[in-house]
Amino acid sequence: MPHHSFIRLTKTRAAAALLAGGLAFSALAHADDKVIVLDSGEAKLTLVDEASRRVVGTEPTGKEPHHLMITPDGQSLIVADSVSNDLLFVDPHSGKVQRRVEGIEDPYQLGFSPDHKWFVTAGLRLDRVDVYHYDGHDVTLAKRIPLAKTPSHITFASDNRTAFVTLQDTGEVAAIDLPTQTVLWKLRVGSTPAGLWMTPGDRYLLVGMTGEDDVAVVDWHARQVVKKIQTGRGAHNFRNLDDGRHVAVSNRVDSTISILDYTTLTKVADITGLRPGPDDMELSADKRYLWVTFRFAKHVGIIDLTTRKLVDTIAVGRSPHGIFFANRAPVYAPNPD
Amino acid sequence: MIDTLISQLDNGVSALQTLLYIDVVQPFFYRFGLMGYDEDTYDALYWVLVGVLQVVAMYAVLRPLEALRPAETWRGRGALRADIVYTWIAKLGILNLGFFFVLQPVFDHWQSLMAIHNIPSIEVDALWPGVTDRPLVTFAIYLVVLDFAGYWYHRWQHRFGVWWELHAVHHSQQQMSLWCDDRNHFVDDAIQAAFFAAISLFIGVPPAQFVALFALGNFLQAVQHVNARLPFGPLLERIVVSPTFHRRHHAIGYGHEGTRYGCNFGVLFPWWDVMFGTASWNPAPEPTGIRDQLPAPHGRGLDYGHGVIAQQWYALVRIAQRLRGTRPVAAPGDAAR
Numbered sequence: 001m002p003h004h005s006f007i008r009l010t011k012t013r014a015a016a017a018l019l020a021g022g023l024a025f026s027a028l029a030h031a032d033d034k035v036i037v038l039d040s041g042e043a044k045l046t047l048v049d050e051a052s053r054r055v056v057g058t059e060p061t062g063k064e065p066h067h068l069m070i071t072p073d074g075q076s077l078i079v080a081d082s083v084s085n086d087l088l089f090v091d092p093h094s095g096k097v098q099r100r101v102e103g104i105e106d107p108y109q110l111g112f113s114p115d116h117k118w119f120v121t122a123g124l125r126l127d128r129v130d131v132y133h134y135d136g137h138d139v140t141l142a143k144r145i146p147l148a149k150t151p152s153h154i155t156f157a158s159d160n161r162t163a164f165v166t167l168q169d170t171g172e173v174a175a176i177d178l179p180t181q182t183v184l185w186k187l188r189v190g191s192t193p194a195g196l197w198m199t200p201g202d203r204y205l206l207v208g209m210t211g212e213d214d215v216a217v218v219d220w221h222a223r224q225v226v227k228k229i230q231t232g233r234g235a236h237n238f239r240n241l242d243d244g245r246h247v248a249v250s251n252r253v254d255s256t257i258s259i260l261d262y263t264t265l266t267k268v269a270d271i272t273g274l275r276p277g278p279d280d281m282e283l284s285a286d287k288r289y290l291w292v293t294f295r296f297a298k299h300v301g302i303i304d305l306t307t308r309k310l311v312d313t314i315a316v317g318r319s320p321h322g323i324f325f326a327n328r329a330p331v332y333a334p335n336p337d
Numbered sequence: 338m339i340d341t342l343i344s345q346l347d348n349g350v351s352a353l354q355t356l357l358y359i360d361v362v363q364p365f366f367y368r369f370g371l372m373g374y375d376e377d378t379y380d381a382l383y384w385v386l387v388g389v390l391q392v393v394a395m396y397a398v399l400r401p402l403e404a405l406r407p408a409e410t411w412r413g414r415g416a417l418r419a420d421i422v423y424t425w426i427a428k429l430g431i432l433n434l435g436f437f438f439v440l441q442p443v444f445d446h447w448q449s450l451m452a453i454h455n456i457p458s459i460e461v462d463a464l465w466p467g468v469t470d471r472p473l474v475t476f477a478i479y480l481v482v483l484d485f486a487g488y489w490y491h492r493w494q495h496r497f498g499v500w501w502e503l504h505a506v507h508h509s510q511q512q513m514s515l516w517c518d519d520r521n522h523f524v525d526d527a528i529q530a531a532f533f534a535a536i537s538l539f540i541g542v543p544p545a546q547f548v549a550l551f552a553l554g555n556f557l558q559a560v561q562h563v564n565a566r567l568p569f570g571p572l573l574e575r576i577v578v579s580p581t582f583h584r585r586h587h588a589i590g591y592g593h594e595g596t597r598y599g600c601n602f603g604v605l606f607p608w609w610d611v612m613f614g615t616a617s618w619n620p621a622p623e624p625t626g627i628r629d630q631l632p633a634p635h636g637r638g639l640d641y642g643h644g645v646i647a648q649q650w651y652a653l654v655r656i657a658q659r660l661r662g663t664r665p666v667a668a669p670g671d672a673a674r
Contacts, residue, residue: 041380100466150373169373192372211372233367234375252375253367255359276359277379296355296363296379318351319380 035282035325036095037293037300038065038079039317045079046316047095050284050325053302053312059095062086067109067280068322069336072116073136077324080107082125092326105130105144109153111336115160118142118178122151122165129154129165129174131181143181147174153237155196155205156334157220164205164220166193173207173218187223189216195237197247198335199262206262208235208249215249215258217265229267231258239281239290241305242329248290250278257281257292257303271308275299280322283329293320350390354383388428388555395559399515402565408584408622409564411512419645420516427519427526428555479540479550480605486536487554487604490529492615495599500525502655505595506648509641511626513587517562518555522652557605574618575611578603581620588623595627 034056035048045065047057062081069078070092076099077092085105089098106123112134113120119132119139127148132139150168157164162184163176171191175184191211198205204226205218215235217227232251240247241259246268249258257271257278277296284291290303294313300320302312358379366372494504503525510517521529533551560567561583569579578601586592586601593599600617603610610616629639642648658664 040376191370210375211367211370234363234372253363253372276355295376296358298351298355318383319376 033093033325033327034095035291035300035323036068036077036090036092037316037320038068038322039319040064040066040082040321041319042317043081044317045090045095046320048300048314048316050327053314055314055316057095058317059090059097061088062100066321068324069110069112070324070326072112072134074326077326078110079322080104080110080121082106082108082123092324101139104139108151111154111156111163113156113160113163113178114158114334117160118163120154120163120165120176120178122154124150124152124168127151129163129176131163131176131178145176145181145183147183153194153196153208154336155198156336157198158202158334160334164196164198166196166207168192168194168210171211173205173220175220185223187218187220187225189218189225190214190228194235195249196335197238197240198332200332202334204262204265206238206247206260208237210234210236210252213251213254215260227265229260229265231260231267232256232270236278237280238335239283240332240335241290242283242287242332248281250281250292252277252279252295255294257290259308269308271303271310274303274310275301275313279320282323282325284325285327285329287329291323291325293323295319295321350383350386353386354379357386358382385429391556391559392424392428395515395556399559399563399565402567403514403563406566407564408566408580409512411564414512414514416510416512416643417514417516419643419648420510420514420520422645423519423521424516424559427521476550479537480553482540483533483536483550484554484603484605485609486533488602488609488613490532491602491604492599494525495593495596495602498596498659499656501596502652502659503528505627505641505655506652508587508593508625508627509630509648511624511630512564513562513584513625514564515559515562518558520648522649524652554605575607578605578607582607582618584622584625585617585619587625589626589628589631591619591623592617592625 033050035050037046037048039046043063044058044060046055048054049056061079062084064083065079065081067080071078074092076089079088079090081088085103087101087104087107089101090096091098104121106126107121108124109122111120116134119134121130123130127146127150129145129147129151131142131145133142147165147167149170151165152168153166155164156162161178163178165174165176167174171188171193172186173189173193174186177184189207190209192209193207194210195208196205205220207216207218209216213233213235214228214230216225217229219226231249232254234251234253236250236252238247238249245261245263247260247262249260251258255274255276255278257274258267259269261268275294275297277294279293279295282291288305290305292301292303294301298315298318298320299313300316300323301310303309304311362378362382363375366375366378494500503522506522507520510520557577561578561580563580565580567580574582582601592601600615601610602615607616629636630641632638642651655664
């Protein structure tokens with residue numbers, strides 16, 4: 001089985017902290033911090049200066065980089081090159097390439113379990129989910145699990161043993177038992193499920209229904225859809241707003257972003273006037289600005305959450321998808337990025 | 338200067354792509370539950386638009402040349418009507434795109450099985466990290482690899498009788514023009530698409546580049562068929578297939594004799610003909626077509642069809658005759674195999 005050495009840094013950076021109370025990793029601010037935007041159409045990442053909102057550079061990646069993920073130690077940002085079948089490790093502050101790890105088949109989406117023991121990739125193209133052991137430095141393949149059809153997004157339960165994956169073309173959510181690498185169950189949720197987000201306390205699984213105009217609320221303990229929250233056509237991905245109450249949902253067909261109250265499971269607002277195809281989102285450390293990639297407009301947008309207006313757009317590559325900056329508001333565990 | 342021009346063209350096409358996608362294609366896909374194809378279709382739409390612009394550019398540039406410097410003088414252009422239909426079908430990418438999407442899941446499944454069973458696949462762009470993974474270098478490598486395959490594919494079209502009957506649809510045009518390149522049997526198109534898609538997937542060509550490669554190839558091949566005196570000069574014609582070089586391939590008795598003889602098979606680059614001893618640099622123009630189209634005593638006056646449907650059907654009839662052994666041996670050269 002393949003055995004990959006992850007980056008071993010000799011230099012100690014400003015330490016990033018694992019935040020207690022159910023919060024996942026958040027790195028500290030750094031002088032070189034850049035917003036990193038993946039361009040899945042042109043095999044590159046674009047670096048944007050967060051303060052001036054100007055493009056300051058690009059770096060080549062592998063083919064079709066769609067999603068990215070910070071390593072648990074915060075020392076590397078993993079860019080998943082889905083067609084090159086590899087992972088590119090870059091400096092999360094500057095975007096500079098650190099190392100390439102090959103032999104990771106079709107890593108469209110990726111995630112670490114909350115305890116960082118497991119590393120999971122979803123192969124959208126190859127209809128497969130691969131589960132790896134992670135020891136803090138290396139990944140070792142545990143098992144490749146055939147999982148039709150088109151597994152796309154991943155999240156986890158806090159029990160550190162259950163991963164959830166959306167299956168776009170079959171309209172299902174699959175639950176995977178990580179220790180045994182077996183599919184526990186599948187649940188039909190609707191048309192083209194994409195982004196997944198676990199509410200605090202592991203109560204509900206929210207599913208962005210890209211083929212519908214809603215978010216499915218799944219009681220995963222009971223294995224049933226208990227509610228659908230109308231958002232906008234093409235509901236796709238999530239980003240928590242770190243206020244203990246709200247999560248943003250991008251709607252790729254209506255080109256809006258809906259704000260959900262996850263404590264009441266209701267929609268509280270829509271952000272309109274956006275460019276076409278809002279997709280992945282990232283939140284500034286002060287929780288004021290929501291950055292979003294416009295998949296079908298070659299731009300990144302910045303939304304001021306105090307006014308809920310698009311205040312700036314930045315031209316990037318042909319197909320902007322994943323977005324990250326190290327100095328950001330935290331992501332709630334057990335959800336990965 | 339050129340970079341700026343290309344960039345402006347790209348921006349214009351991209352703006353049109355977004356407009357068409359958001360207002361026409363995406364609502365259609367959403368309505369009919371096809372959102373799983375959302376991203377790939379958006380990417381492909383760019384190349385469809387490039388195809389349309391190609392036809393416009395091709396006509397604007399090559400048609401005046403045909404009028405001012407014709408290689409052959411015709412009584413009319415009515416014989417080109419079917420070729421114009423073929424051109425639009427091909428340039429809109431309908432066939433290639435359709436085949437690619439149909440075939441891709443099959444090839445992805447094979448790729449998945451290869452990974453599961455640890456069978457290595459070829460990643461051409463990974464041969465020389467830092468060089469061969471540069472987008473332009475990668476594109477050039479794919480172009481050369483696919484053109485090499487194209488050379489042999491073309492030789493086999495002339496080598497095997499049944500295959501030749503399909504390819505004869507292309508050669509049956511006795512008035513070669515800028516519209517002639519895409520005049521092919523649809524079955525041959527399907528075989529060709531499968532052949533090139535298999536190679537493309539095996540060497541890791543991403544779908545967007547696959548279409549781009551064929552868009553470039555299509556344009557160069559339109560130039561090769563133009564009915565105009567367009568000398569490339571001794572150097573350029575040895576780098577890229579010129580109209581003179583390719584017209585020689587179409588010349589009855591000089592460039593091909595059905596399945597018996599042929600020269601100048603190169604699709605984009607004549608190097609392969611030089612390498613394998615099939616190049617002819619004789620620039621003398623000769624009548625084009627197939628010998629058994631010629632009236633007796635040179636041929637049999639066989640009708641290959643004037644419209645698209647007739648041309649497609651007659652090819653199948655000829656294949657049936659060949660398989661039954663009732664295909665008449667036409668002309669002195671075209672012996673059935």
